[in-house]
Amino acid sequence: MVNKKVAIYIRTSTDKQKESIELQTEELTKYCQLKGYEIYNNYVDFGYSGKNTDRPAFNLLMEDAKDKKFDVVLTTKIDRFARSILDLLVTVEKLKEYEIDYAATDQPIDTSSAMGTLTLQIMASFAEFERKIINERMKAGREAAEKNGKICHRPRKEISRKKLEELVGKGLSANACGKFFGVTASTITHRLVEYGYVYENGEWRIKYI
Known part of the structure; x- marks a missing residue:
C-alpha cells in the first residue's frame, strides 16, 4: 500500500442533507483506510449546487492543491465534484x-x-460529440428562423472592461465576475480572451496589450 495524502471532497446541494454528508464521509474514510491513505483534510460544501465551481470549500481545495499539500483528491461520485x-x-x-x-x-x-x-x-469524447450536435442543431434552427425573417442574435451585453480587469486582478473567478455583472461565466471568459488574457496556473494573466 502506498502512503498518499488525500483531500476528501464532499458536497450536498441543500443545507438539509446532513445524513448525506455523514454517509459520504464514512465511505471515503473507509476507502482511505483500505488503501492505506492518510487523510489530509475534509473539504465540505454544505448546501452548494454543482452547477459551477464557485464554491468555498472547492476553491480552498484548489488553492491547497496548487501548494501541493496532498497527492489525491477523492470524492464518492464525479457529480459531487462537478x-x-x-x-x-x-x-x-x-x-x-x-x-x-x-x-x-x-x-x-x-x-x-x-x-x-x-x-x-472517453467521457471527454462524448462531451465533445454532444457539444457539436447541440451546436449543429442550434445553427440549423437559427438558419431556419432567419429564412422566416426572425432575428436570432442577442445584443452584446455591455461590461465595463476597467471594472472586469479590476475584479480579475483581485483574484475573482469567471463565475464570480459573471454574477457581479449579471452574465454567464462563459461571457466573462470570452471577454477576457478578447482583451488578451490567458488562463494559466489557476489565474487570468494578460498575454498581450
Whole structure:
C-alpha cells in the first residue's frame, strides 16, 4: 500500500442533507483506510449546487492543491465534484498540472491508472460529440428562423472592461465576475480572451496589450 495524502471532497446541494454528508464521509474514510491513505483534510460544501465551481470549500481545495499539500483528491461520485463534464475535465487537467490525481470511489475514475484516465478521455469524447450536435442543431434552427425573417442574435451585453480587469486582478473567478455583472461565466471568459488574457496556473494573466 502506498502512503498518499488525500483531500476528501464532499458536497450536498441543500443545507438539509446532513445524513448525506455523514454517509459520504464514512465511505471515503473507509476507502482511505483500505488503501492505506492518510487523510489530509475534509473539504465540505454544505448546501452548494454543482452547477459551477464557485464554491468555498472547492476553491480552498484548489488553492491547497496548487501548494501541493496532498497527492489525491477523492470524492464518492464525479457529480459531487462537478455536474458539468467540461468543468470536471478542466479541473482534473488543472490537478494534473499540480501533479495531483483524482479518483471517485463509486465509479471507475482514477487518474493514477491507465484505465481511469481512459474513462475520462472517453467521457471527454462524448462531451465533445454532444457539444457539436447541440451546436449543429442550434445553427440549423437559427438558419431556419432567419429564412422566416426572425432575428436570432442577442445584443452584446455591455461590461465595463476597467471594472472586469479590476475584479480579475483581485483574484475573482469567471463565475464570480459573471454574477457581479449579471452574465454567464462563459461571457466573462470570452471577454477576457478578447482583451488578451490567458488562463494559466489557476489565474487570468494578460498575454498581450
